[in-house]
Amino acid sequence: MEIIERGAAGAARVAVIGGLHGDEPAGERIVRRLADRLPDPAETTGEGTVRLIVANEPALDAGVRYTDTDLNRAFPGDADSDEYERALAPELMAAVDGFDAVLAIHTSHSAPPPFAIYSELTPSVRRTVTALGVDHVLDAGGLRSTTLDSVVPHTVSVEVGRQGSEAAVDFGLEATRSFLRAHGALADESPIYQSVTVVEGLEEVPKGGGEPQVNFANFEEIPEGAVFASDDVYTHRVEEAGIVPVLASEHGYEDIFGLYGRITGTLDPQPSEERSPEL
Numbered sequence: 164m165e166i167i168e169r170g171a172a173g174a175a176r177v178a179v180i181g182g183l184h185g186d187e188p189a190g191e192r193i194v195r196r197l198a199d200r201l202p203d204p205a206e207t208t209g210e211g212t213v214r215l216i217v218a219n220e221p222a223l224d225a226g227v228r229y230t231d232t233d234l235n236r237a238f239p240g241d242a243d244s245d246e247y248e249r250a251l252a253p254e255l256m257a258a259v260d261g262f263d264a265v266l267a268i269h270t271s272h273s274a275p276p277p278f279a280i281y282s283e284l285t286p287s288v289r290r291t292v293t294a295l296g297v298d299h300v301l302d303a304g305g306l307r308s309t310t311l312d313s314v315v316p317h318t319v320s321v322e323v324g325r326q327g328s329e330a331a332v333d334f335g336l337e338a339t340r341s342f343l344r345a346h347g348a349l350a351d352e353s354p355i356y357q358s359v360t361v362v363e364g365l366e367e368v369p370k371g372g373g374e375p376q377v378n379f380a381n382f383e384e385i386p387e388g389a390v391f392a393s394d395d396v397y398t399h400r401v402e403e404a405g406i407v408p409v410l411a412s413e414h415g416y417e418d419i420f421g422l423y424g425r426i427t428g429t430l431d432p433q434p435s436e437e438r439s440p441e442l
């Protein structure tokens with residue numbers, strides 16, 4: 164894990180984490196570009212901090228998702244574990260302990276648009292999600308409890324686009340700058356907030372074997388009775404209305420086609436933030 168400290172305009176302590184998964188180079192590239200552009204802590208008058216983190220260097224060097232076990236399925240981890248990522252997890256948690264806002268950058272094999280993920284909606288999380296420039300946020304509170312956003316308060320994960328694409332780096336860099344503005348860490352422009360559609364994560368959709376086929380795109384409502392995805396083992400027919408896919412992909416994951424979600428409402432900016440955000 165590499166930690167790069169940069170100065171913040173305001174008083175908030177915020178962190179940006181890239182490289183949780185080694186086969187998603189966009190996060191590290193975004194972190195390093197920010198490191199080049201943000202001021203040295205000694206050059207800023209603010210009391211806050213921007214902590215930039217490259218999480219899993221061995222996996223990034225090898226170009227693999229993980230070396231021993233999936234880091235974003237290994238929290239809270241175990242410092243004594245022989246598995247590299249399981250031992251890294253508590254170190255990473257300690258690096259952002261007590262921070263006011265944390266953003267974890269991811270990419271996927273799924274099609275755009277970018278979207279955000281949270282497990283617990285705190286005021287800080289609302290501020291982040293409504294500032295990122297995404298139209299959808301996945302409420303993953305009912306899913307796995309082994310992800311970073313489920314164990315570190317005020318953490319939002321953002322899926323910035325397709326793995327390896329320049330578009331993912333471009334969107335992610337802009338979203339991250341918006342995140343810093345929203346928390347007062349970057350004072351170059353006023354943050355812009357928008358309402359975001361909330362999708363409750365319901366369950367993972369398992370994959371069996373053979374040729375996978377996915378018939379619906381992310382956040383596209385699946386008509387009742389339609390088949391979301393199939394392979395030689397499964398035919399996933401949706402028997403209720405209002406179901407949308409999240410992280411849908413044919414080849415992105417070994418064991419799942421993605422998730423089922425349900426649109427539950429809208430997350431609006433804090434009323435005070437629609438016009439003049441307070442720091």
Ligand SMILES: [Zn+2]
Nearest residue numbers: 184187269270
């Ligand atoms: Zn990832």
